Every structure is written in C-alpha cells, then in structure tokens.
Amino acid sequence: MSTSTSSLGDLPVHRIGFGAMQLAGPGVFGPPADPEACRAVLRRAVELGVDHIDTAQFYGPDVVNDLIRETLHPYPEGVRLVTKVGAERDDQGAWVMASRPEQLRAQVEANLRSLRVERLDLVNLRRQERDHPEADEAPLADQLGALADLREEGKLALVGVSSVGAETVRTAIETVGIGQVQNPYSLLDRSDADVLELCRRHDVAYVPYFPLGSAFTGGPAALAADPHVSSVAAKHGVTPSQVALAWLLAQYDRLLLIPGTKSVAHLEENMAVLEVDLDADDLAALERVEPVRVGP
C-alpha cells in the first residue's frame, strides 16, 4: 500500500487531494448543471480526508471558487487551498493569457477574496510555454518575483509552477524555491518524465494534472480500452481509472494526486486508490501502455 501522506513544502497533506476544475460547467465555463451535486462532492471529499484542493479563479470563471467557499468555509483545520494564476477568460470562455506581474497580483487578490482566506497555501504560476511556446509571455524572473513579493507580504505560503519545462523548474527552484510542480502526466502521456525526475532529485512535490489522461480528449475511456490497464484492473478487482492513479502514486513518494470529478462514486473510487498495491509485474505491464496525445 502506498504511504498516505506527503507534503507541499512543509505543509503535510494526504497524497490524494481533489482537483476542482470539473465542478464548473461544460468547457470549464459557467455554472454546473447541478450545483448541489458539486457541493456534495466537495463535502464528501473533505469527509474522506481530502486536505489539498486545487482550484483557480478562472474555473468558471469565479464559479468553482464560489462553490468551494459556499460549501466549505470556514475551512476545516489543515485543509490546504492551492490555486493558479496566469490566465483569465473572455466573454466567450476562451482562455486568455494574463501573466504580467500586476495581473498575477490582481489574480492572487481575487482568489483571496473569493475563497475568503487571508493567505493562500500555494499559488502556481501557470505558464504558456508548453501549449503556446510562441506566446509573448512576461519574463519568468518578473513573474516569479511578483509571487515571491506576495509570499513576503504573507498573501501566499508557497509558490509553485505549472505547465512548464525543465529549464523553468530549475530556475524556479534556484531563485524563489517552490512547493510543487503541476504538469500534465499520466499513463497515457508520459512526456513529462524529465520534469518528474528533476522533482525527485530536488525533493519537490509533483502534482500531475490530467491524471486520467484528460476529460477533454476521452482519457478515462482510452484507459478503459487499453488491454494492459484492463488486465491489471481485473487482476486487482479495481477499475482502469484506479489502476492509472495507483500507477502515478508508484512513480514517486512525493507525487500528489488531484483527480477531478463531479461524481461522489468516482471520488470514493479515487480515494480508495492508496489500497491498490501494484507489484513489479503490474508496473512492467503498464509500461507497455501505448501513449496517446491527450489534452489541449
């Protein structure tokens, strides 16, 4: 069985957290069809021991942070709220880069207000360098400097980086120090192995997003269709998604999961993944899963 706790910087957290992006409406835009069902998921998550919730003001926008505050505030002792800055949404829901230092500061302030906290536990700088390398992004040093200033002012405890390559991770570790790297990684997309290795070497928490290969491109269905995943799932009497999450946990003891779901049943399955004990034969079989290009 995988160890159940790890930490973000020196803040202890359960290794299975919750990613709240799925609680917004379709395309992460607007309200969900059933807000009460989303509140039930959040309540059940905390009941089951989730103490690491990943969110963003631009999920909805505003919708997801509002749901979290309405449902969970005042937050139970030890619950860590992690957000990300660097983007906003236009009227049609398009994702717009907003990562100049003054925009990052405004987004941190907006998250503080909407989540109703004095200090955010961790704020990820969400860069465009992986998806849009041509984007005219503000200099990394200025962005990290803005977040380090906010940390100095007590508005956030830890800085993180998201959607970044190895060079940015190295720079962030050496200049401001970071509490996590949040990049896409799953059985279906292992292209971030170099950054994961860098996190292992520097003892930094690694938080894979799209851990089930991304809902946008049918990740959970692709996992279920893979013969290696389904045979390991059948052997353990668990689901293909549980195998994919257990495989992630086995990669690094400071890897923290934040699977996203709108469903209490899926949440309960995801929380049970610590009990899925993959052996060396399982891990070897899973290495043969055919990677697919997932995620926007």
Ligand SMILES: NC(=O)c1ccc[n+]([C@@H]2O[C@H](COP(=O)([O-])OP(=O)(O)OC[C@H]3O[C@@H](n4cnc5c(N)ncnc54)[C@H](OP(=O)(O)O)[C@@H]3O)[C@@H](O)[C@H]2O)c1
């Ligand atoms: N930094 C970034 O740029 C970035 C980007 C994307 C996401 N994130 C964060 O990372 C978190 C995780 O990413 P994600 O939610 O997009 O992950 P994902 O890999 O796309 O997984 C979510 C999808 O899996 C389904 N699912 C969840 N548990 C399942 C289970 N046990 N069995 C079958 N299907 C299951 C969900 O559907 P149901 O609702 O039906 O369960 C949803 O369709 C997000 O919530 C967000 O907080 C960060």
